[in-house]
Amino acid sequence: MKLETGYVYHIKNEFFEFAQDNKLMKNHEGNATRPNYLCIKKDDSNLLWFIPMSSKVDKYNKIMQQKIKKNGVCDTIIIGKYRNRETAFLIQNMFPVTEKYIDHIDTVKGKIQSVAKSTQAKIINSINNVFRLKERGINLIFPDVDKISEKLLDELKKENENQIDEVNLVTRYDIVCSSMVFSSSDIDNIKQGCSITEENSSNFLYLRQFDDYETVVNEFNKLQGFVSKEKGLFTSYYEVTEYFLEENIFDTDGTLQYSNGIIDISPLDDSILKDEISKDNHQDKEIKNPTDNM
Numbered sequence: 001m002k003l004e005t006g007y008v009y010h011i012k013n014e015f016f017e018f019a020q021d022n023k024l025m026k027n028h029e030g031n032a033t034r035p036n037y038l039c040i041k042k043d044d045s046n047l048l049w050f051i052p053m054s055s056k057v058d059k060y061n062k063i064m065q066q067k068i069k070k071n072g073v074c075d076t077i078i079i080g081k082y083r084n085r086e087t088a089f090l091i092q093n094m095f096p097v098t099e100k101y102i103d104h105i106d107t108v109k110g111k112i113q114s115v116a117k118s119t120q121a122k123i124i125n126s127i128n129n130v131f132r133l134k135e136r137g138i139n140l141i142f143p144d145v146d147k148i149s150e151k152l153l154d155e156l157k158k159e160n161e162n163q164i165d166e167v168n169l170v171t172r173y174d175i176v177c178s179s180m181v182f183s184s185s186d187i188d189n190i191k192q193g194c195s196i197t198e199e200n201s202s203n204f205l206y207l208r209q210f211d212d213y214e215t216v217v218n219e220f221n222k223l224q225g226f227v228s229k230e231k232g233l234f235t236s237y238y239e240v241t242e243y244f245l246e247e248n249i250f251d252t253d254g255t256l257q258y259s260n261g262i263i264d265i266s267p268l269d270d271s272i273l274k275d276e277i278s279k280d281n282h283q284d285k286e287i288k289n290p291t292d293n294m
Contacts, residue, residue, distance in 0.1 A: 007114050007115070008105070012103045013033075018151070019095070021095075023142040023143040023144065036050040037050065046099075047149055048099065053089055054088040057087065076091050076126070077090060080122060082115050083113055091141075098152050168252050171250075172248055174208070174246045175209075175220055175223070178244065179203050180240050181240075187273060193242070196262065196265065220245050223243040223266045225241055225242035226268070238273070242266055245264040246261065246263070
């Protein structure tokens with residue numbers, strides 16, 4: 001979005017939730033979000049300054065005239081032209097924002113309108129006067145713009161740090177082998193992923209690491225988990241061997257920053273279990289019907 005002095009924009013509700021300043025004007029006038037005039041962007045800052053606008057011209061004109069009568073001048077309210085109508089520009093309610101909180105530019109039947117040039121000149125002159133007074137310790141702005149500015153700049157700093165961190169991060173993929181032994185009584189618990197548990201992590205073996213996702217997927221798809229049977233003195237045991245793919249994020253020094261966890265598990269060939277279950281069912285049938293063999 002192109003941002004220019006002299007045009008009118010609408011601010012997202014999220015900004016007012018973020019700022020938490022009860023001196024900010026409500027973001028709605030009538031059934032629409034309140035238009036705000038983009039007035040100035042200081043050269044040494046990423047903050048944009050906006051002035052709330054109001055259609056209640058009579059109300060603010062009375063306040064302005066009272067201030068002129070009392071002080072001889074009023075820099076906090078300007079009555080000017082927008083959309084060929086008189087509009088109140090409330091410098092006393094001005095506030096800073098960053099671009100992320102700007103929702104859209106104000107339009108009339110799809111056409112962008114600018115504030116009248118003569119009004120722009122008055123606004124800029126009054127803003128400069130208000131800022132000069134503020135530097136001398138005389139504050140005419142209702143919201144706590146110093147606190148809001150500080151919060152916005154802190155947010156920008158954190159966002160920039162996160163962007164730098166993201167640029168310097170490297171995604172790598174690990175093929176990991178997992179094995180786990182089950183007794184014959186636990187045969188029903190043997191299924192895909194049964195060996196890949198936090199409790200069994202001591203039996204994880206990291207086989208190979210890849211930088212390229214397509215390459216690791218091609219290699220991983222060649223793998224298949226399997227079940228092997230081991231006979232003990234009194235019973236049989238089943239060892240499950242599986243493979244899984246893990247996505248990990250490292251910095252440029254090779255230090256693990258965080259893990260996105262398991263992103264794929266190899267299929268499990270459990271045909272040996274089906275054979276065992278079939279034998280057990282056959283033996284059970286013979287026990288229940290011993291006369292069939294007589």
